Amino acid sequence: MVIEISQETFDDAVKENVEILGLGEEEAVEEAVKQFEAQGVDLSKIIKDQMSKQQYEEITAAVQKVEQLQKTKGDVDNINKALDDLRLECDKGIQYKIAAGKAEAYHILLNTYEAFSDKTVKINALKTLLSLMTKQPDLLDDRGVAFIINNLKVQPQDVEIQKLILKWAKECCVMHEKNRQKIYDSHIVDVIKNQLDDLTPVEIIRETLSVFRALVLDDDVRVEFGRAHEHARVIASETLCSIMNLLTRFRGEEQLNLDIIVTLTALMVRAEFCKKVEDAGGLELIKTVMETFCNSGRIIRQSFKLIKALAGNDECKAHMPKKGYVSILRDSINASMDSAQTVTAGLSAVAALTLRSPENSKQFFDEGIPEVIVTAMKKHDSDKAVQKTASWAIRNMVSRSKYQSAKFIEIGAEEALRNDLKNFKEIEYDVKAALRDLGCKVNLKEEWTGKGGALTNRNAKRDNENDNEYED
Numbered sequence: 001m002v003i004e005i006s007q008e009t010f011d012d013a014v015k016e017n018v019e020i021l022g023l024g025e026e027e028a029v030e031e032a033v034k035q036f037e038a039q040g041v042d043l044s045k046i047i048k049d050q051m052s053k054q055q056y057e058e059i060t061a062a063v064q065k066v067e068q069l070q071k072t073k074g075d076v077d078n079i080n081k082a083l084d085d086l087r088l089e090c091d092k093g094i095q096y097k098i099a100a101g102k103a104e105a106y107h108i109l110l111n112t113y114e115a116f117s118d119k120t121v122k123i124n125a126l127k128t129l130l131s132l133m134t135k136q137p138d139l140l141d142d143r144g145v146a147f148i149i150n151n152l153k154v155q156p157q158d159v160e161i162q163k164l165i166l167k168w169a170k171e172c173c174v175m176h177e178k179n180r181q182k183i184y185d186s187h188i189v190d191v192i193k194n195q196l197d198d199l200t201p202v203e204i205i206r207e208t209l210s211v212f213r214a215l216v217l218d219d220d221v222r223v224e225f226g227r228a229h230e231h232a233r234v235i236a237s238e239t240l241c242s243i244m245n246l247l248t249r250f251r252g253e254e255q256l257n258l259d260i261i262v263t264l265t266a267l268m269v270r271a272e273f274c275k276k277v278e279d280a281g282g283l284e285l286i287k288t289v290m291e292t293f294c295n296s297g298r299i300i301r302q303s304f305k306l307i308k309a310l311a312g313n314d315e316c317k318a319h320m321p322k323k324g325y326v327s328i329l330r331d332s333i334n335a336s337m338d339s340a341q342t343v344t345a346g347l348s349a350v351a352a353l354t355l356r357s358p359e360n361s362k363q364f365f366d367e368g369i370p371e372v373i374v375t376a377m378k379k380h381d382s383d384k385a386v387q388k389t390a391s392w393a394i395r396n397m398v399s400r401s402k403y404q405s406a407k408f409i410e411i412g413a414e415e416a417l418r419n420d421l422k423n424f425k426e427i428e429y430d431v432k433a434a435l436r437d438l439g440c441k442v443n444l445k446e447e448w449t450g451k452g453g454a455l456t457n458r459n460a461k462r463d464n465e466n467d468n469e470y471e472d
Contacts, residue, residue, distance in 0.1 A: 003041045003451050004222060007098060010046045011034070034381055042221060042293055047095040063087040063103040066128075070112040076121055079112065083124040089268065090131040097136045106271045108146060113204040117156060126164040130171060138175040144172070149186045159201055166192070166207035173214035177223045184231055189238060202256055205246065209263045212239065216266050229269050235339040236267040236276075243267075244280040247289065257289050258299050265306045268302040274313035283316070283323045290328055297342055300332050302344035311352035320353060321363045329353075330364075333372050340383040343376045351392035356398040365404050370411060387420045390462070391434040398437050405438045414440050 010032060017028035029048050037041055037363045048282050062085050068078045086105065090097050109132065113125040133139055152162065152268050163299055169188065188211070195208040212235050218228040243260060264282075277283075283339045286303060293299040307325065311317040331344035351367060354361040361463050380386040394413055408414075417440075420431045435442040 003039065004313055005036065005041055005043075005046070008044060010048075011324050036392070044221075047093075049093070049095060051095050051099060053358060056099055059086075059089040059099045060103045063100055063105045063108060066105075067108045070108060072117050073115065076116070077093040079116065080124050081107075081122055083112070083121070084439045086144065087124075087128040087131045090128065094135055097134075100132055101136060101260045106144075110143065111380060112148075119161070123160055126161065126168065130164060130168050134171050135174075137172045137174065137179050138217060140176075140182070141225070145182050145186050145291060145330050148183065149191060152188070152191050158419065159204060160239050163203055163207050166204070166211055170207070170210045170214040173211070173217065175217075175219050176365045177218075177220035177226045180215055180217070180220075180231070181227060184227070189235055190214075193239050193242065196239065196246060200251060202250065206256055206259050207263070209243075209259045213263055213266050216269075232267050232269040234272045237364055240264075240267065240273060240276050241280060244277065244282055244285065247282075247285040247407065251288070251292065254296060254299065257293065258259075258296070258302060261286070261299060261302045261306050261385060265302065265309050266438065268273055268306070268309035268312065274310045274316045277310065277312075277317065278316050283310075283320060283325075287324060287328060290332060294335065297336060297339055300336055301339075301342040301345045304329075304332070304342070304349045307349040308345075308352040311349070311355070313438065317355075317360065321360050325353070326360075326363050326367045326369070329371055330367055333376065334436055337376065337379055340380045340386050343380060343382070344383075344385045344389050345395045346403050347376060347386065347389040351389060351396050354396040355372060356396075356400070361397045361401045362403070365401065367409070369393075369397070370404065370408050370413070374408070374416060376415050377420075378412065381416070381419060384421070384424050384427060387416075388430050391417060391420070391427065391430045395430075395434040395437050402439070408438055409440070414438060 005402055013032040013035065014025075014028045017023045017031050018025060021031070023031060033043060052250070055331075059356050065082045066079070066086055068176050070084055086100065090100055090105075106129070109125050109129045116122060116125075143306070148165055151157070152164050152169075169183060173183060192208050192211060200208075215235065216228045216232040219225045220226065241418070243263060246260050247257065250260075254360075257341055264277065268277075286306060290300060290303045307320070307329070311320070329349060331348060333343060336342040336346065348374070350364060354364055374394050377390045382429065394408060398408060406450075414435065416440075417435050421428060424431070432442045432444060436444065
């Protein structure tokens with residue numbers, strides 16, 4: 001578990017450094033950071049830049065102005081102006097958001113939304129609430145969860161208001177497992193899954209997909225175990241068919257297609273879901289997306305990740321080369337060769353599709369993938385991620401197809417891998433394993449030794465001759 005402290009604790013430590021040690025404010029902050037980091041405290045959510053008294057008073061006054069106008073049902077123009085001013089204050093930085101939160105801005109904004117029937121006030125209140133709680137989701141309480149669900153149930157609902165509520169729901173889930181579970185347990189999936197139907201505007205579909213993705217995040221360091229897998233399982237079971245239909249209905253919508261691909265990848269947590277995608281014609285649809293948006297680096301990169309996820313199902317993995325995925329992977333990696341990030345994702349997909357599959361490996365070999373892999377290694381010789389995934393791809397291709405080794409060595413794979421041994425100590429095992437499976441001479445370290453006992457370790461087990469391939 002990660003050790004965390006409150007903002008107040010950090011501020012008190014800074015104050016003590018000033019008053020007791022006589023340090024200047026900047027030195028006091030630096031010393032406090034060193035003290036807490038030495039204790040293993042996570043300071044990622046702590047504000048180190050202190051607000052001046054005047055700045056604190058300004059944002060407090062902005063909150064109070066909104067509260068006053070809300071209680072007196074002030075003029076619409078005046079309340080909108082006050083909301084704009086508060087939002088601008090919150091947009092200045094996280095310390096301003098925290099100060100506004102301490103001044104009860106969260107409840108005041110909810111009260112304002114409920115007190116005014118004017119649409120512009122409701123939209124402004126939601127925009128300000130979104131600004132207040134972006135990167136500060138701790139403010140959400142049971143009232144806020146009920147507010148989200150009840151307003152999403154309202155039909156017909158204004159598109160702009162609905163979009164803002166979905167955005168707010170997503171932000172409340174980011175880096176906050178407790179909020180995720182609260183929102184999920186309020187049956188939000190049942191409420192919004194119908195937003196994927198034929199009558200829903202594209203912008204609402206996109207926000208709905210973003211909520212689904214937020215519900216399956218596992219990014220809160222404060223909790224040891226989350227429920228991301230369970231959330232993904234249920235969302236996939238209830239929405240996969242509808243999501244696949246979106247790929248058919250919106251072939252020309254680039255941004256929506258990207259959202260769909262990213263969402264599908266996040267939901268591929270079980271082999272049965274990969275098969276469900278295939279049964280719905282997904283392999284053809286995903287290939288069509290890659291062909292349609294071949295010049296979109298983001299779509300190609302995310303498609304590589306989805307291919308890797310789908311390869312977790314043995315049937316999908318066997319069928320994908322027959323659907324033309326070998327050539328499209330080759331061509332897409334070549335076309336994206338300047339982007340190390342995209343190349344890494346592409347090589348990872350190659351590694352996944354050739355894992356324990358000599359049939360797939362042969363097709364990749366025949367289509368010229370060895371040249372693509374080695375070209376990527378030479379092009380990005382200083383990029384550790386590219387070199388690591390390339391070593392996986394080489395290893396998986398040759399481990400059960402030894403006849404391919406000569407070709408890899410001929411085009412420079414051994415030289416590239418040996419350079420990696422000099423440059424990247426962190427991936428030494430991966431590189432040596434690739435060299436070993438290529439049949440090259442390599443010194444494998446025995447991490448643990450002993451006499452008269454059954455002393456073993458993880459690396460010794462991984463170096464067993466039967467463990468010939470990489471599996472992510």
